[in-house]
Structure formats: structure tokens, C-alpha cells
Ligand code: GTP
């Protein structure tokens with residue numbers, strides 16, 4: 382998109398998450414939902430393919446935040462709040478750009494568009510069998526730590542606006558998928574393990590945690606020195622984290638709760 386002038390100054394929502402979790406599927410569903418009904422009646426899910434570059438669509442929600450992604454706001458003649466949904470590639474080698482959008486120093490891109498929230502998409506079915514948990518949580522750790530640092534960067538000046546995070550537990554249409562509550566507790570446990578591993582050098586050095594000023598330990602996520610990690614610990618940094626289940630295809634709770642969460646925060 383880059384220089385598209387119509388994108389300037391709209392609030393944005395950033396889609397993050399590992400490859401194959403369903404970010405592009407969610408973007409496509411929300412984008413199609415707003416199209417005339419003749420086009421949205423097609424039952425086939427939109428084809429997706431691994432994303433190599435971020436893609437952005439412009440969406441709209443009614444002023445009171447209550448409209449569905451299926452509503453055609455233009456046809457209803459409603460006054461709507463427009464926002465950008467920004468897709469990113471999940472592949473490990475292509476994440477750096479996505480993470481840079483969370484940095485406190487606004488890049489030229491985010492300076493044009495005010496980041497309102499982050500939707501981190503996970504594959505709740507893949508999380509059921511082991512391998513995906515550490516890699517998913519590793520990416521989530523990096524994203525949450527970036528946001529934590531962003532909040533800490535405002536010292537002395539105005540605190541940056543807080544960025545809430547929705548963890549979208551996707552693919553709940555699959556019977557192997559973990560329910561949202563388990564996705565949440567499994568991620569918390571894994572983030573706690575990662576935190577321990579990444580700080581191991583410090584702990585092994587024999588320096589007690591009391592001796593290390595919290596602000597010196599840059600890579601510790603959440604409450605400093607705590608044994609267990611919970612998403613609640615991020616409230617101290619003004620970062621709200623919610624985990625909500627859904628799906629973009631098949632039978633299940635669908636995507637309405639995700640849309641509502643996003644719409645209420647635009
Ligand atoms: P990258 O672009 O590689 O980062 O992946 P992505 O997160 O954009 O994933 P994408 O949207 O391309 O979806 C990956 C695969 O999961 C596709 O085959 C989708 O059809 C499938 N998928 C997405 N959402 C769902 C869902 O709710 N249920 C099921 N069963 N499959 C889904």
C-alpha cells in the first residue's frame with residue numbers, strides 16, 4: 382500500500398501470529414463480509430496462501446461500535462468509523478517487520494496510522510500436539526515484550542497509548558482444537574518457561590533478583606521475579622490481553638466475537 386493517500390491517518394489493527402494460523406483467512410472474511418450480499422453468499426472459504434508481504438484492507442464499524450462485519454455500512458447510509466486491518470507474514474524469517482510496527486519509535490508507516498490493537502492469531506488445533514506450542518509462544522513472547530517496552534518507554538514524557546491484545550484461538554471448527562481456556566493456560570505456562578530460559582544467564586550469575594533493578598532486566602515479561610507468568614501481570618504495563626475462540630470456516634462460534642472486540646476498541 383505504502384503511499385496510498387486514503388490510508389493516511391486511519392486507526393489500525395495489526396494481525397500477528399505464526400504461519401498457517403489463519404491471519405489472512407480472518408482478513409478475507411472481514412473484508413468479504415462488508416461486500417454486497419450477492420458476493421458474500423458464496424459458501425466457499427476464500428483461498429489463502431502463505432503471505433510474504435503485509436497486506437492491508439480498509440474496514441468500517443458503526444460509530445457506536447455495534448455493527449457486524451456483515452453489515453454494508455455504505456448501503457445503510459450510516460456514519461462509520463473507518464480503520465485499517467494490517468495482515469503480516471507469519472514465517473519466522475519475515476516477522477521482523479511486523480514486530481517493528483510495535484516499537485515505540487514510530488516508523489514512517491505507523492506514524493501515519495495510529496495502532497489501536499493487536500490481534501495475535503493462533504491455531505488452536507495445532508496447539509493440541511506439542512510442537513506448535515513453543516514456537517507460537519516464542520513469537521507471542523517477542524510481541525508482548527515489544528509492547529511492554531513500548532509502554533515503559535514513555536517515562537518522563539507522556540505515556541504512549543495502551544495497545545490491547547486479542548489472542549484469537551482459531552480453527553475451533555476442528556474437533557481436535559483446544560478450547561480457548563486451555564489455549565490461554567497452555568500459552569501462559571509456555572511463556573513462563575520461555576521467560577525462565579531467557580533470563581537463565583542472569584539467574585545463574587548468582588545475582589539475586591533483588592539486586593537487579595527491574596528496569597535493567599529488559600527481557601523479562603510481566604511481573605519481575607514472579608514464579609508463574611499470567612497475562613494479568615501485563616495489566617501493570619497497561620496491556621490488556623483477552624483470549625477468545627473462533628473460526629473462519631466450518632461450524633463453530635465464528636468470528637463475531639473477534640469483530641466485536643476489535644470494534645469496541647477502534
Ligand atoms: P501466513 O500467511 O503463512 O502467515 O499464514 P496465515 O496466518 O495467513 O494463515 P492462512 O489464513 O493462510 O490460513 C492457513 C490455513 O488454515 C488455510 O488453509 C486456511 O484455509 C486454514 N484456516 C484458516 N482458518 C481456519 C478455520 O477457522 N478452520 C479451519 N479448519 N481452517 C482454517
Ligand code: MG
Pocket residue numbers: 404405406429430431432468469470471
Ligand atoms: Mg497470511
